[in-house]
Amino acid sequence: MKRVLLKLSGEALAGNKKTAFDEATVIKVAKQVRELVDEGIQVGIVIGGGNFWRGRTSENIDRTKADQIGMLATVMNCIYVSEIFRTEGMLTQILTPFECSTFTKLYSKDRAMKYFNKNIVVFFAGGLGHPYFSTDTSTVLRAIEIEADVILLAKAIDGVYDSDPKTNPNAKKYDEVLIDEVIEKKLAVVDMTASIMCMENKMPMLVFGLGEENSIINTVKGKFNGTKVTV
Numbered sequence: 001m002k003r004v005l006l007k008l009s010g011e012a013l014a015g016n017k018k019t020a021f022d023e024a025t026v027i028k029v030a031k032q033v034r035e036l037v038d039e040g041i042q043v044g045i046v047i048g049g050g051n052f053w054r055g056r057t058s059e060n061i062d063r064t065k066a067d068q069i070g071m072l073a074t075v076m077n078c079i080y081v082s083e084i085f086r087t088e089g090m091l092t093q094i095l096t097p098f099e100c101s102t103f104t105k106l107y108s109k110d111r112a113m114k115y116f117n118k119n120i121v122v123f124f125a126g127g128l129g130h131p132y133f134s135t136d137t138s139t140v141l142r143a144i145e146i147e148a149d150v151i152l153l154a155k156a157i158d159g160v161y162d163s164d165p166k167t168n169p170n171a172k173k174y175d176e177v178l179i180d181e182v183i184e185k186k187l188a189v190v191d192m193t194a195s196i197m198c199m200e201n202k203m204p205m206l207v208f209g210l211g212e213e214n215s216i217i218n219t220v221k222g223k224f225n226g227t228k229v230t231v
Contacts, residue, residue: 150206179230
């Protein structure tokens with residue numbers, strides 16, 4: 001692999017605390033990404049905002065405003081995680097699709113590619129800058145734009161199941177599944193818009209549990225216990 005797009009769920013970064021950050025978890029992620037960077041792999045990162053904001057669960061807030069709060073939650077996540085990465089010896093930059101004062105730089109593919117070529121880890125924060133698009137969609141779009149080899153989908157659960165393992169103890173886990181089946185059965189790997197984009201642009205995904213020891217490294221090296229979503 002030359003270039004990967006790593007999607008981290010906000011909830012996974014919160015660890016057992018469920019909200020905000022678990023610094024020990026973030027440091028473990030940073031050490032693993034440092035190993036990839038040291039091996040010459042270019043890494044882009046998208047982080048969800050669920051450890052701060054779940055706007056869709058509230059009916060009292062306008063959807064557009066709720067999504068804007070969610071976008072800002074992802075910016076906060078990226079600023080924090082980026083700084084932890086720097087303490088582990090990596091160079092980082094945060095790109096957003098909207099002006100964010102001096103906190104971030106404005107996204108463009110050319111700017112992202114320039115950073116990758118300098119071995120800089122690039123954080124894609126703020127989603128797409130528009131409501132009604134999730135971080136799943138921004139993950140897939142950025143992966144396509146930067147011509148990533150694969151999306152690494154680090155979640156709080158360890159793969160793709162035929163039903164919710166939290167509510168169904170008999171849920172079956174897939175070792176490998178076609179993106180067509182994900183769409184047909186609505187398996188909720190990523191949202192429907194993101195799934196269709198993966199199918200149309202032939203973007204594979206590797207889905208795994210962030211909490212497993214060395215899960216990111218093992219996934220890149222083909223030793224993971226998650227689910228391969230093929231195209």
